[in-house]
Amino acid sequence: MFTLLGPSGCGKTTLLRLIAGFYVPDEGEVRFDDRRVNEVPPHERGIGMVFQNYALWPHMTVFDNIAYGLKLQKIASATIAERVGSVLEKVKLGSLGDRYPGQLSGGQQQRVALARALVLNPKILLLDEPLSNLDAKIRISVRAEIRKLQKELGITTVYVTHDQEEALTLSDRIAVFNQGRVLQIGPPRELYERPQSRFVADFIGINNLIDGTVQAADPARKTLTVTTAAGELAALWDERLHPGDTCVLCVRPENAAINAPVDGQNRIKGRIAFAAYLGNSLRYDVELEHGQIFKADIRDPWHHEEFPVGTAVSVSFPASSTVAIAGDR
Amino acid sequence: MRITVQDLTKRFGKNEVVSRISFAIQEGECSPSSDRRAAARPRCCA
Amino acid sequence: MNRLRLSLTPAAFGYGLIWTFLIVFVLFPLTRIFYDAFTNEAGGFTLANFLEFFTDSFYLRSFWKSMVLGVVTVFTTSVIGIAVAFLIVRYDFPYRNLFSYLTMLPMILPPLVGVLGFVFILGRAGTLNVLLMDWFGLEHPVNFMYGMQGVLLVETVHLFPLMTMSILDALAKVDPSLEEAAQGVGAKGFRRFRDITLPLTTPGYVSGALLVFIWTFADFLTPLVLGVQDLLAPQAYLNIVQFVDRRIFRMGIVISALLVILAIVFVIAARQYVAIKDYSSLAYSKVERIQLGPVKRWLAVGFLGLLMLICFIPQVGVLLASVGRGWALTPFPEHYTLEFFRAVSIETPKFIINSLLFCGLALLMCLVIGVPMAWVMGRTRAPGRDTMDALTTLILAIPGTALGIAYVRAFNFPLPFIDIPLTGMWIILPLVLVVRRLPYTVRASLSSLQLVHQSMEEAAANVGATRLRTFWDITVPLIWKGIFVGALFSFITSLQEASATIFLTLGGWEMIPFGIFTFYIAGSQSQAAALGVILIVLCALCLYAVNRVAGTRVGGLFG
Numbered sequence: 001m002f003t004l005l006g007p008s009g010c011g012k013t014t015l016l017r018l019i020a021g022f023y024v025p026d027e028g029e030v031r032f033d034d035r036r037v038n039e040v041p042p043h044e045r046g047i048g049m050v051f052q053n054y055a056l057w058p059h060m061t062v063f064d065n066i067a068y069g070l071k072l073q074k075i076a077s078a079t080i081a082e083r084v085g086s087v088l089e090k091v092k093l094g095s096l097g098d099r100y101p102g103q104l105s106g107g108q109q110q111r112v113a114l115a116r117a118l119v120l121n122p123k124i125l126l127l128d129e130p131l132s133n134l135d136a137k138i139r140i141s142v143r144a145e146i147r148k149l150q151k152e153l154g155i156t157t158v159y160v161t162h163d164q165e166e167a168l169t170l171s172d173r174i175a176v177f178n179q180g181r182v183l184q185i186g187p188p189r190e191l192y193e194r195p196q197s198r199f200v201a202d203f204i205g206i207n208n209l210i211d212g213t214v215q216a217a218d219p220a221r222k223t224l225t226v227t228t229a230a231g232e233l234a235a236l237w238d239e240r241l242h243p244g245d246t247c248v249l250c251v252r253p254e255n256a257a258i259n260a261p262v263d264g265q266n267r268i269k270g271r272i273a274f275a276a277y278l279g280n281s282l283r284y285d286v287e288l289e290h291g292q293i294f295k296a297d298i299r300d301p302w303h304h305e306e307f308p309v310g311t312a313v314s315v316s317f318p319a320s321s322t323v324a325i326a327g328d329r
Numbered sequence: 330m331r332i333t334v335q336d337l338t339k340r341f342g343k344n345e346v347v348s349r350i351s352f353a354i355q356e357g358e359c360s361p362s363s364d365r366r367a368a369a370r371p372r373c374c375a
Numbered sequence: 376m377n378r379l380r381l382s383l384t385p386a387a388f389g390y391g392l393i394w395t396f397l398i399v400f401v402l403f404p405l406t407r408i409f410y411d412a413f414t415n416e417a418g419g420f421t422l423a424n425f426l427e428f429f430t431d432s433f434y435l436r437s438f439w440k441s442m443v444l445g446v447v448t449v450f451t452t453s454v455i456g457i458a459v460a461f462l463i464v465r466y467d468f469p470y471r472n473l474f475s476y477l478t479m480l481p482m483i484l485p486p487l488v489g490v491l492g493f494v495f496i497l498g499r500a501g502t503l504n505v506l507l508m509d510w511f512g513l514e515h516p517v518n519f520m521y522g523m524q525g526v527l528l529v530e531t532v533h534l535f536p537l538m539t540m541s542i543l544d545a546l547a548k549v550d551p552s553l554e555e556a557a558q559g560v561g562a563k564g565f566r567r568f569r570d571i572t573l574p575l576t577t578p579g580y581v582s583g584a585l586l587v588f589i590w591t592f593a594d595f596l597t598p599l600v601l602g603v604q605d606l607l608a609p610q611a612y613l614n615i616v617q618f619v620d621r622r623i624f625r626m627g628i629v630i631s632a633l634l635v636i637l638a639i640v641f642v643i644a645a646r647q648y649v650a651i652k653d654y655s656s657l658a659y660s661k662v663e664r665i666q667l668g669p670v671k672r673w674l675a676v677g678f679l680g681l682l683m684l685i686c687f688i689p690q691v692g693v694l695l696a697s698v699g700r701g702w703a704l705t706p707f708p709e710h711y712t713l714e715f716f717r718a719v720s721i722e723t724p725k726f727i728i729n730s731l732l733f734c735g736l737a738l739l740m741c742l743v744i745g746v747p748m749a750w751v752m753g754r755t756r757a758p759g760r761d762t763m764d765a766l767t768t769l770i771l772a773i774p775g776t777a778l779g780i781a782y783v784r785a786f787n788f789p790l791p792f793i794d795i796p797l798t799g800m801w802i803i804l805p806l807v808l809v810v811r812r813l814p815y816t817v818r819a820s821l822s823s824l825q826l827v828h829q830s831m832e833e834a835a836a837n838v839g840a841t842r843l844r845t846f847w848d849i850t851v852p853l854i855w856k857g858i859f860v861g862a863l864f865s866f867i868t869s870l871q872e873a874s875a876t877i878f879l880t881l882g883g884w885e886m887i888p889f890g891i892f893t894f895y896i897a898g899s900q901s902q903a904a905a906l907g908v909i910l911i912v913l914c915a916l917c918l919y920a921v922n923r924v925a926g927t928r929v930g931g932l933f934g
Contacts, residue, residue, distance in 0.1 A: 002354045011339075011346045011347040011348075014339055014346045014347050015334070015337070015339075015347050015350060018334075018337060018339055018347065019332060019334070020559065022555055022558070022559075023339055025337050025338060025339050026338050026339055026340050027336060027337070027338035027349075028334070028335050028336035028337035028338055028349070028350070028351075029334075029335050029336070029337070030332070030333070030334055030335075030337065031331075031332070031333040031334075031335070032330050032331070032332060033330055033331050041558070041563075042555075042558050042559045043558065043559060043560060043561030043562075043563075044561075046330070047559065048559075049555075049556070049559050051552045051555070051556060052552075053550065053552060055550065055552035055553050055555065055556040056553075056556075057553055057556070057557070057571060057574075057575075058575070059574040059575065059577075068557070068560060068562070068570070069559075069560025069561055069562075072560060072561045072562055072566070073561065116556070116560070120560060123330040124330055124332065155330075156330050156331070156332060156354055158332070158354065173354075175352060180345055180346055180347045180348045180350075181348060181349075181350070182350050182351075182352060185352055
């Protein structure tokens, strides 16, 4: 599954609709295999699309909603009944064929929309924020079902979402969008662990971003030395960064420790400014000496005694989890 | 089916909503066999 | 505790007053005609009146002709109305914006004036026939107007914009992704229109169609001006106004009861239908308009241009007639004069003065009664508010003809202490206007009230504002535009009101539409036309004010 991820208004839905054929591109081209499809109308592209608000026709039953596309192809009604029946089974809605969309729950409507997209045996499945209208609990179960179904069918799937957690769990690869441009494409783990721009680092998960200048590059030890307002810090080596370049260091809260005894790590001094108890972790806001807030997690709050606000602490994190990004990206 | 998008641009009025986007989505991208570990290896699919 | 009771009591008292008004001036008169229709001279229950009506071949024929006229008008207005609505919403072609004003036309063309205008241009001695005779040597004039064909023409031109507006409103609320989803599975062009788009606009269409049907069915002025008497509504008018004998008078009441029954049945049916088929999404979404090809685009312009031309015939007609002296047997007047305007304004100013006075009073009462009604419906759980809501819809559907007759019948008893019946006092005219036009004010206020989230009021209460204070400081500034538009709309339609008031007008109380009707019937066509022009100008001014305040969206007022 390929995911288009980005904040609202970043152009991801527009791109999906260009692939679907609801928009015609002004420049460039879209190809399916080797065929240019720029001007091919949606129904001749062999796509199935699930709309954000499902777009189920309220005046038709579930069965008719799914069967409509088949009827337009003038398929014999016995065949239609069979195909609709089997796709309804696939999405586990076997008995609801004669209901109207208004009588279904959100999760059920979602599955009808999916069934309607799948019944025409599309080569490509396009999903436009299909989970955004569902409750959190249902969202997780539908998410798993979509993933399972897509794997079973093995069709190329493009998924649009603004929810990074959804994107990370569902996708094989993710394209991160901002302001109409693709910033980075890669598997979830690569995006999370090796962001290549400030936007991606900031948008996916939580990152402490520290501006600095490259002091020295050491390809042999795979490290960079960076001068920052918080002192000199070591970061992962990047072939594109050279001494004198401005850069941004990214450190995830879960990779930082407070008052840790281990040596050979980056270490910064600060004071506890705030503590947020999240259940599975405790997140401290540490105010560094130059005023920046640095977030650091305690991963086992059960066995941790909370520091009062104002306590002087040191924050440490290994160079191997400190990512450097060129300053202009 | 493989989807290729090349230098795609779409404008609404004066606003360029999508500009010069290029990437390819491979057929094998989502094959039933592709598990998370394989997908996590950098550039396995590109 | 004390404060709460103090502030509640006047509110409850006001609510009681509103209900008193509705009971006395809506429910009571309607009940009264039903009582009359279902009793004999002695006051016992009987169906004899209806039996007599449905066995009398003349009434029966009138009934069927009215039905047929209604159905055919619904058909013609549907075809034109739907075509115009779809062209304007979905397609792009030259002058599209200009043509979108088509939907506003009926508001500046009072129905009665419309009939006259058509007669001046298309009548036996009208411009078109004279031209045909002059140019093509036509021996006998073509009868465009006098008869059912004329009634159909006038009603169609008058009512298709109502249909267009209902469809426009419904269409604007259809979620475009529903159509895209159909496009995605291969539904194209007409097929998609028939299977998806049209069914989704049915709720709007149905309410539009019902209003068209009821209007046509109950309109007596148009047929009478065009010499058609064997329809139900003209019969009701003639029976009541001529008052030949008790039996015939009672038949007028039976007809008016029939009109009310019809309206009630339709409103209930429509409510049921719309309730189960409410497809509208709240989002008014943008749709990319389709560019028409070179041939189709000029066909669209041609169609709409012709339509607009026909719509403007009446305006041109009354304007020419109002300034033409001795206009006969020539395509256009030979001599021009302003004497008719002088005659109907300076010499006898009563038409204009009465109109402004009565409609102004009605406007005030609409505000005083309608805004609290909207507030009760939108913001409280007061008992009876659903009934109130249903009643407003019903009033919208009840024909003026029926209401006028009901008032004649219900308020002709001498009031205690003053010994004059209400029908003998001029205040009855503003009163009947209020009842007729109240729904516009209520609807507009209610819909703008619904846009103001209640939490804004709660936030004010939270910082210590009393209910009244909150209403005045928070609610009113946010909704006054909606109220203003609704009230002005009530005012415009009051100015044009010619059905209910004609039954109730006595000497000295004549308003403009009454003047137009009586002048025309008496043969003083030019005076009638001059009054018509004045009415058009007044309405146009009000509409301009509405537009300045509200932009163009006034669609939600109907249906």
